[in-house]
Amino acid sequence: MDEKKLPSQAENFSDWYNQLVLRAELADYSPVRGCMVVRPYGWALWENIQKALDKRFKETGHVNAAFPLFIPQSFMTKEKEHVEGFSPELAVVTHGGGQELEEPLVVRPTSETIIGTMYAKWIQSYRDLPILINQWANVVRWEMRTRLFLRTLEFYWQEGHTAHATAQEAEEHTKRMLDVYTDFAMNEAAIPVIPGQKSASEKFAGASATYSIEAMMGDTKALQAGTSHFLGQNFAEAFDIKYLDENNQLQYCWTTSFGVSTRFIGAIIMTHGDDQGLILPPNLAPYQVVIVPIYRKEDEKARVMEVVRQIEKGLKDFRVKVDDRDDLTPGFKFNDWELKGVPLRIEIGPKDIEKGTLALARRDIPGKAGKTFIPMEGYVQAVGDMLDAIQANLLVKATKFRDEHIFEVADYETFKDVVENQGWALGWWYDDAENEAKVKEDTRATLRVFAASEGEGTCFFSGKKTNKKAYFAKAY
Amino acid sequence: MDEKKLPSQAENFSDWYNQLVLRAELADYSPVRGCMVVRPYGWALWENIQKALDKRFKETGHVNAAFPLFIPQSFMTKEKEHVEGFSPELAVVTHGGGQELEEPLVVRPTSETIIGTMYAKWIQSYRDLPILINQWANVVRWEMRTRLFLRTLEFYWQEGHTAHATAQEAEEHTKRMLDVYTDFAMNEAAIPVIPGQKSASEKFAGASATYSIEAMMGDTKALQAGTSHFLGQNFAEAFDIKYLDENNQLQYCWTTSFGVSTRFIGAIIMTHGDDQGLILPPNLAPYQVVIVPIYRKEDEKARVMEVVRQIEKGLKDFRVKVDDRDDLTPGFKFNDWELKGVPLRIEIGPKDIEKGTLALARRDIPGKAGKTFIPMEGYVQAVGDMLDAIQANLLVKATKFRDEHIFEVADYETFKDVVENQGWALGWWYDDAENEAKVKEDTRATLRVFAASEGEGTCFFSGKKTNKKAYFAKAY
Numbered sequence: 001m002d003e004k005k006l007p008s009q010a011e012n013f014s015d016w017y018n019q020l021v022l023r024a025e026l027a028d029y030s031p032v033r034g035c036m037v038v039r040p041y042g043w044a045l046w047e048n049i050q051k052a053l054d055k056r057f058k059e060t061g062h063v064n065a066a067f068p069l070f071i072p073q074s075f076m077t078k079e080k081e082h083v084e085g086f087s088p089e090l091a092v093v094t095h096g097g098g099q100e101l102e103e104p105l106v107v108r109p110t111s112e113t114i115i116g117t118m119y120a121k122w123i124q125s126y127r128d129l130p131i132l133i134n135q136w137a138n139v140v141r142w143e144m145r146t147r148l149f150l151r152t153l154e155f156y157w158q159e160g161h162t163a164h165a166t167a168q169e170a171e172e173h174t175k176r177m178l179d180v181y182t183d184f185a186m187n188e189a190a191i192p193v194i195p196g197q198k199s200a201s202e203k204f205a206g207a208s209a210t211y212s213i214e215a216m217m218g219d220t221k222a223l224q225a226g227t228s229h230f231l232g233q234n235f236a237e238a239f240d241i242k243y244l245d246e247n248n249q250l251q252y253c254w255t256t257s258f259g260v261s262t263r264f265i266g267a268i269i270m271t272h273g274d275d276q277g278l279i280l281p282p283n284l285a286p287y288q289v290v291i292v293p294i295y296r297k298e299d300e301k302a303r304v305m306e307v308v309r310q311i312e313k314g315l316k317d318f319r320v321k322v323d324d325r326d327d328l329t330p331g332f333k334f335n336d337w338e339l340k341g342v343p344l345r346i347e348i349g350p351k352d353i354e355k356g357t358l359a360l361a362r363r364d365i366p367g368k369a370g371k372t373f374i375p376m377e378g379y380v381q382a383v384g385d386m387l388d389a390i391q392a393n394l395l396v397k398a399t400k401f402r403d404e405h406i407f408e409v410a411d412y413e414t415f416k417d418v419v420e421n422q423g424w425a426l427g428w429w430y431d432d433a434e435n436e437a438k439v440k441e442d443t444r445a446t447l448r449v450f451a452a453s454e455g456e457g458t459c460f461f462s463g464k465k466t467n468k469k470a471y472f473a474k475a476y
Numbered sequence: 477m478d479e480k481k482l483p484s485q486a487e488n489f490s491d492w493y494n495q496l497v498l499r500a501e502l503a504d505y506s507p508v509r510g511c512m513v514v515r516p517y518g519w520a521l522w523e524n525i526q527k528a529l530d531k532r533f534k535e536t537g538h539v540n541a542a543f544p545l546f547i548p549q550s551f552m553t554k555e556k557e558h559v560e561g562f563s564p565e566l567a568v569v570t571h572g573g574g575q576e577l578e579e580p581l582v583v584r585p586t587s588e589t590i591i592g593t594m595y596a597k598w599i600q601s602y603r604d605l606p607i608l609i610n611q612w613a614n615v616v617r618w619e620m621r622t623r624l625f626l627r628t629l630e631f632y633w634q635e636g637h638t639a640h641a642t643a644q645e646a647e648e649h650t651k652r653m654l655d656v657y658t659d660f661a662m663n664e665a666a667i668p669v670i671p672g673q674k675s676a677s678e679k680f681a682g683a684s685a686t687y688s689i690e691a692m693m694g695d696t697k698a699l700q701a702g703t704s705h706f707l708g709q710n711f712a713e714a715f716d717i718k719y720l721d722e723n724n725q726l727q728y729c730w731t732t733s734f735g736v737s738t739r740f741i742g743a744i745i746m747t748h749g750d751d752q753g754l755i756l757p758p759n760l761a762p763y764q765v766v767i768v769p770i771y772r773k774e775d776e777k778a779r780v781m782e783v784v785r786q787i788e789k790g791l792k793d794f795r796v797k798v799d800d801r802d803d804l805t806p807g808f809k810f811n812d813w814e815l816k817g818v819p820l821r822i823e824i825g826p827k828d829i830e831k832g833t834l835a836l837a838r839r840d841i842p843g844k845a846g847k848t849f850i851p852m853e854g855y856v857q858a859v860g861d862m863l864d865a866i867q868a869n870l871l872v873k874a875t876k877f878r879d880e881h882i883f884e885v886a887d888y889e890t891f892k893d894v895v896e897n898q899g900w901a902l903g904w905w906y907d908d909a910e911n912e913a914k915v916k917e918d919t920r921a922t923l924r925v926f927a928a929s930e931g932e933g934t935c936f937f938s939g940k941k942t943n944k945k946a947y948f949a950k951a952y
Binding site for chain 2: 028030031032035036037038039040042043044046047063064065066067068069070071072075087088089090091092093094095096097098104105107114117118121122127133137138140142143144153154156327
C-alpha cells in the first residue's frame with residue numbers, strides 16, 4: 001500500500017476515518033488500550049469548539065467550576081437507574097499512597113452524583129436557584145471496542161449541571177440547551193443536526209427525558225453529537241438536593257444535565273471530509289488560511305517571502321499558517337493541507353506578484369472549480385468573504401446530503417431496505433420498547449429521536465395508530 | 477464565634493487562610509478526602525491565570541495537546557529516581573469494566589513517562605525538533621495532609637514537555653520558561669518571586685536540574701510557585717527518545733518539563749490578602765470592578781439603576797459585576813466584595829448622581845485613604861488608571877514586605893533565629909546534602925533556591941569557603 005494514499009470513502013469508510021485521524025495528526029493511539037492522545041492539531045480544533053460553546057454557556061447564564069475526578073463507589077449506587085447504566089463501565093481505584101482504600105473510588109464516568117452532593121450542601125433557599133454550572137473535564141468509561149474520538153476509554157467533554165425550583169423551569173432549560181447545541185452545530189460546525197427526544201430505551205441512565213442532536217455522517221450512519229437531560233427529581237431525591245420555598249416549605253429541586261464531547265470531532269470529520277482528507281469549517285478550523293509560497297531560486301524566495309509576510313500581516317484577524325518549510329515542494333504542501341482540511345489556500349509566486357493577484361483554492365470545492373484569482377487590493381475583505389462562503393456552502397452541502405438520505409417509510413419491508421442500504425428512515429412509530437428492541441435486533445437500526453409531527457398515522461411496524469413519528473438509523 | 481468574622485492573620489494565619497478560601501467561595505471540600513471542588517469564583521480566577529500563561533506559552537512557540545490520564549504501572553519504573561520519588565504518592569486503578577486488570581494503571585501524578593513514550597514514536601529526525609507541547613490537565617498525588625489549593629490529592633495544572641537536539645538548547649529552554657513564570661508572577665499576579673536553582677535534594681525526581689520561583693507569603697513562609705526542570709537525557713534514555721542528526725547518527729534527545737498549578741491561587745491569597753479577606757490583582761481578578769448601587773426608596777432605585785447600567789456599559793472592556801441583589805444592604809455588599817477581593821468598588825447613589833461624581837474605593841488601601849470621588853466625565857479612563865495603580869501598588873507592597881523579611885546571615889545562631897522568628901535567611905552556603913538535611917531537621921527550614929552571587933564567602937553552617945549563596949525558609 002502506498003503510505004501516502006488515503007483509502008477512499010467508497011472503498012472503506014471506516015478505514016478512511018481511522019487513517020485520516022492518524023495522518024492528519026488529530027490524534028494517536030496511546031500505550032493504554034482505548035485511551036487516546038489528542039495531538040496539537042486535534043486539540044486546537046477542540047479548543048475552538050470549547051470557545052464557541054463556552055461563549056454560548058456564558059450567554060445563557062452558566063459559570064464554570066471543577067469537581068473531583070474521584071467519586072466514592074457508594075455514591076454511584078444512590079440513583080437506581082444510574083448505577084445500572086454505569087456499573088459495567090467503571091474504572092475503579094482501589095489503592096492510594098501504597099495502601100488499599102477502605103472504600104474504592106470510581107473515576108467519574110459523568111458527575112451527576114458528585115455535583116448533586118455539593119448542590120445539596122450549597123442550596124438552602126429559593127434565592128440560591130437556579131444554579132447553572134458547567135465543567136470542562138475528562139471522564140472515563142470502560143469501553144471494549146474503541147475508536148479514536150468516537151469511543152474512547154477516556155474522553156474530554158463539558159458537562160452542564162443545573163438545579164431549578166420548578167419542573168417547568170428545568171424542562172425549559174433542558175430544551176434551551178438543546179437549542180444551544182443545535183445552534184452551535186449548525187452555525188459553527190456546519191452540521192445540520194436533527195434535534196429531538198430520545199425514546200425511553202435510549203435515554204440517559206437516571207434521566208426522566210433525554211434530548212439529543214443527531215448528525216448524519218458521510219456513510220449515512222447517525223451520530224449522537226450532544227445530549228440534554230431533564231433529570232426530574234431523581235437525583236434531587238437520591239442526593240437530597242432541597243430548598244426552602246417562598247412559603248418556607250422544604251422542596252426537592254429539579255435538575256438537568258447536558259454534554260458535548262470530543263466525539264463531536266468525529267462528527268466534523270465524517271460530515272465534511274472527502275477522499276482527499278478533512279474539510280474543516282472555517283469557524284472552527286485551527287488554521288482558516290494556509291499560505292504556500294512558490295519559488296524556485298533563492299532570489300525568487302526572498303521576493304516571494306516578503307510579499308507572503310505582508311499578506312499574512314494583513315490577515316492578522318484570521319488564523320493563518322504560512323508553510324515556509326524549505327525542504328518540501330508546493331505540490332506536497334498542497335496535499336498536506338488538503339489532508340488537514342484547511343478551508344482556504346493562498347498561493348503566492350513570482351507570477352502572482354507581477355500580476356498583483358493572489359491565487360485562492362477552496363478546500364470545499366475540489367479541483368479547478370475551486371480556484372480563483374483575486375486582486376491583491378482589497379484581499380482582506382475577499383478572504384473574509386470567501387471563508388464565509390465556505391462556511392455557508394458546507395452547511396448547504398451537508399443539508400442536501402442529509403435530506404437526500406432520509407426516506408419516509410410506511411411499511412417494515414421498505415424500512416429494512418432503507419436502513420440497510422439507503423440512510424435514515426422516518427416513519428410513524430407507536431412508542432413501544434419491545435418493538436423497538438425487535439427492530440434493533442432485526443436491523444441494527446435504532447430509534448435516533450422522535451420527529452416533529454402533526455396529526456396521526458399508522459405505525460410502520462405494529463400497524464397501530466399513533467401521533468408520533470421517529471427517525472431510525474444505524475449509528476456510531 | 478461570629479460566623480461572619482474572619483480570624484485575623486496575626487491571630488492564626490492558617491485558620492485565616494482556610495476560612496477565607498471557603499467564605500470567599502473559591503473552593504470547598506469534597507466528599508473524597510483531599511479532593512477539592514473549585515467553585516465558580518475560584519475557577520474564574522484559575523481561567524484568568526490560564527489565559528495569562530497560555531498566551532506566554534504560545535509566544536514562546538508551544539502548542540497544547542492532551543495525553544492520557546492513565547499510565548501503565550510499569551512505565552513509572554523506567555526512570556529510577558522518578559519511580560522512587562512518585563511511588564508513595566500513586567493512585568492505582570486495578571479494576572475496569574468489572575474485570576481485574578492484567579496490569580494496574582496509575583493515575584498520572586505528572587506525565588513525563590507517557591509523553592516520553594509518545595515523543596519516542598513521533599520524533600524521527602532533527603527536523604522534528606524541538607518539540608514544544610503543553611497540556612492543561614488534572615493530576616493526582618496521594619497526600620495525607622491536605623489543604624485547599626496548597627496540597628490536594630487532585631490538582632489542576634499545566635505541564636510543558638519539550639525535546640531538543642542539544643543539551644544547551646534544552647537548558648536554555650528550561651531557563652526561558654523560568655523567566656516566563658517570573659514575568660507572569662510579577663506582572664500578572666503582582667507576586668515578587670525569587671527565581672533560582674534548587675539544590676539536589678529538592679529537585680524533581682528524575683531531573684538533572686530543577687529551577688523554581690519562590691514566593692514569600694504573608695506569614696513570611698516560602699511557597700514554591702512554579703518549577704522548570706532540565707531533565708538531561710534521563711527520560712530520553714528511559715523511554716528511547718532518539719533522533720537522527722544531520723550526519724545520520726542516532727542521538728538521544730534532551731528534554732525539559734515545567735509546571736504551574738492551582739497551588740498558585742494559594743500564593744495569590746497569602747501574598748496579598750488581609751484581615752478583611754482577599755485582595756486580587758486586577759490583571760487576574762474575576763471581577764475587576766464591582767458597582768454597588770445605593771438607594772432607599774423605590775423611586776430612587778429606578779434612577780440609580782439607570783445610571784448604574786450606563787456606567788457598567790461604559791466599562792465593557794473591564795470585568796465588571798453589578799451587585800443588584802435587592803435583599804441586602806450596601807454595607808453587607810461592601811464587606812462581601814472586600815472579602816472576595818475585588819480590586820475596585822464603585823458606589824453610586826442619588827447624591828453622586830446629583831453631583832455628577834462616582835465614589836471609588838480601592839481594595840488595596842483600606843478605609844478612608846482608599847476612597848476618592850471622580851467626575852463622571854472621563855470615568856472610563858480614570859477607572860483604567862486606578863486599576864493600573866492598584867496592580868502596581870500590590871507589587872510594590874509585596875516587594876517591600878519581602879525585602880523587609882529577608883535577612884543576610886553569617887552564622888548558624890542568627891540563621892536559626894531568622895528562620896524561626898523573622899523570615900527568610902540569605903547566606904553563603906557550601907552545597908552539601910547532609911548539612912542541608914541537618915539544617916532541615918534542626919529548624920524545619922529548607923533551601924529554597926540558590927541566589928545570584930559574586931565572589932566567595934564562608935558558609936554560615938560549615939564554615940567552608942564557597943561561591944554560592946542560598947535562600948532558606950520554612951515553606952508550604
